[in-house]
Amino acid sequence: MVNTSSDRSPETAAAARIRRAAIEAFAESGYAGTSTRAITGQLGMSATAMYPHYRSKEELLFAIASEGHRQVLDHMRAAGAAAAAEPGATWTSRLRAVVAGFASWQARESRLARVVQYEMRSLSREHFHELAAIREETTAVVADLVSGGIDAGEFGVATADDAVLAIMSLCVDVCRWFPARGYREPDAVGEVYANLAASLVQARLP
Structure with missing residues (x-):
């Protein structure tokens, strides 16, 4: 995860600014269609100013x-842990x-998510x-819940x-279209997809 504390060094702060600019550029024009110069130019920096922080565009x-993948994994695990701690938690409520x-x-991080989901093939092996x-x-977070619900006889x-x-x-496709007319609140999108997931596993209400 990226350090966002107030005591971050100037170098790390500059790196964060470069990442934010790159997210916008990659989300808008794609990795292949974005040059290092275009990213740093948004920040009033020369292209060479990026290299002390990132040795290449691929890095x-x-x-x-990496930041996006870890964020979403942590977010899902936290949501699952909170749901499991609720009284009367079921496999359905956890899923x-x-x-x-x-x-x-x-939805909330749609620009970052778009880069995470659609630019993976541009990375080194x-x-x-x-x-x-x-x-x-x-x-596996989702698979473990679905398997648990099946084993418990809660999913059909x-x-x-x-x-x-x-x-x-x-779920991963949300970043492609969000926001759209009628779907502009991330939490509302989450509720819609939670309902769809329950339908897909044929969850049986108690």
């Missing part, structure tokens, strides 16, 4: 993608909370595989894989 993309957290994050491992952890699907694939695909 900058990796820093952004709904995690999916709501996942989808609302994709080593960086790609490092983030792919985090993506597997993210998928035969196997978890298809439902998990559908849920994850729906």
Whole structure:
């Protein structure tokens, strides 16, 4: 995670400014369509001023993608833990909370999420595989809940894989279209997707 404390060094503060500018540029024009000069030019910096912080455009993309992947994983885990701690928690309520957290994050951080979801292939092989491992952890958060609900007889699907694939695909796509007419509140999007997830697993109400 990126340090956002007030005692951050000037170098780290500059790096954060570069990341923010790059997120906007990559989300707008794509990684391939954005030059280092275009990113630093937004900040009134020369292109060479980036290199003490990020040695290449690819390293900058990796820093952004790593931050986004870890943010959403932490957000989902926190949502799941909070739901599990509620009295009378069920597999359905826990799944709904995690999916709501996942989808609302994709909406709230749509520019960052767009870079995270759609620019992975521009990373080096080593960086790609490092983030792919985090993506597997993210998928596992949902998969464990779906499998738990099936084993408990609370969900009506035969196997978890298809439902998990559908849920994850729906959620990651939010950043592509958000905001849209009728869907401008991230929490409202989260609620819609939580309902969809419950339907996909054929959750049985108590």
